[in-house]
Amino acid sequence: MKLGDYVKLARLMKGLTQEEAADGIISVSYLSKIENNQATPSKDVLDLLFRRLGICQGEGKTAASWRESVMDWYKTMVAREVQAAREKHETVRQLCQESNDIEAAIYFQLMYVRYLLLLRDVKGAEAAARSVQEWYEALDDAMRYYYWKFLGLLYYCQEKYDDALQCYQKAERLSGEERRPGWEKADLDYLLALSYSRTWNVFSCLRYAEQALALSQAEYDLRRSAECHILLAICYRRCGEIDKAVDHCLLAQKAARMVDDRRLLGIVEHNLGHLKGMKRQYREAVQHYENSLIYKEDAPLDARLITLLSLVRVHCDAKHYRKASMAVEEGWKQLEQAPNGASEHYEYYLHFSIYRLLLSGEGEAFERLLKHEAIPYFQRRKEYEDAACYAEYLADYYARLRQYKQAAHYYRLSCELLRKRERR
Known part of the structure; x- marks a missing residue:
């Protein structure tokens, strides 16, 4: 970190103006x-400035110690080792504080965002990230890398996936x-x-998932390898290559x-269910x-x-409507048991409300829910697949009532929404 950036960062963290920091010294x-790295002060001036700011630059073993501890803590977070991250948190906080090093304080605050x-x-x-943002202009590129990655x-x-992607791209440019x-x-x-998967950019998702998979395999990181295989399965499913998608799911499962990661096994089984459903192998999907x-x-x-x-x-899809109703009621039960x-x-409140009405006989409540709540809601969230599905349900409803003009409108809307999904 350049000396000027260091001084500016120390001043900002102390909450001093330039006038207050310079008063009686320079x-x-x-x-x-x-601060703009256009001048190098003498040792006497630098000592006075740091005394004013109340922070000393870490050196030697002290700096090496807090850096090693911070990165070890961070690695447990990347590995999603929640208990280990909890255990290390207080130790790392104290070490960074006792180092009296401005860089240690910044790195701790950055990693604290990831920890939360x-x-x-x-x-x-969000609050922790805002505090770092106030010092952004004084951060060096290594710090900015973590700032954009965690933001x-x-x-x-x-669920702001476009914004997330832009931040990751900024981090990628700084990582080189x-x-x-x-x-x-x-x-x-x-x-x-x-993020590319969430924004339906299939080919970019494939490229980055394959890169991540190769690196994870080289590190013998089985969890991350499984996650990459799941992403690749989703990509191939969206490309219509169902057999390839199944192969990646099975590799992820292995x-x-x-x-013995139950979270990942749950995700794999879910995706296999989706794939078997697409192949109309309903018993296996269930x-x-x-x-x-x-x-x-x-x-x-x-x-x-x-x-x-x-x-x-x-x-x-399998026309097992009684079993579908039972699953709807289980969804409602879990929603009602959870606080708020x-x-x-809310999206699941809408989903289960729609299917409860659909399976119990539709009617005007079904029409109002789709027309005035569900379809606009999923359109706003850019969840075009769900919005298109429900637009088609509403079109079918109007067709059964022989309201063909309304039916044609919602069939067109369903097609338009699916095209929007493909363009993302």
């Missing part, structure tokens, strides 16, 4: 030149200057692949079983979805709801 214009995201504290991570992850957790370990490159490539729910027993609510919704849909379940998971 002129404001000279301090400005120092690991704990699913999105609001806390991208924050946006991803907030510094030699990074394979697991770090694999992590960024995987996050880029995830890797997940080797590390079995995979039910297996997924077993693995997801202790998973977050949204992870269970997406599989229950898929189970409803595959039962409807319907409000915090």
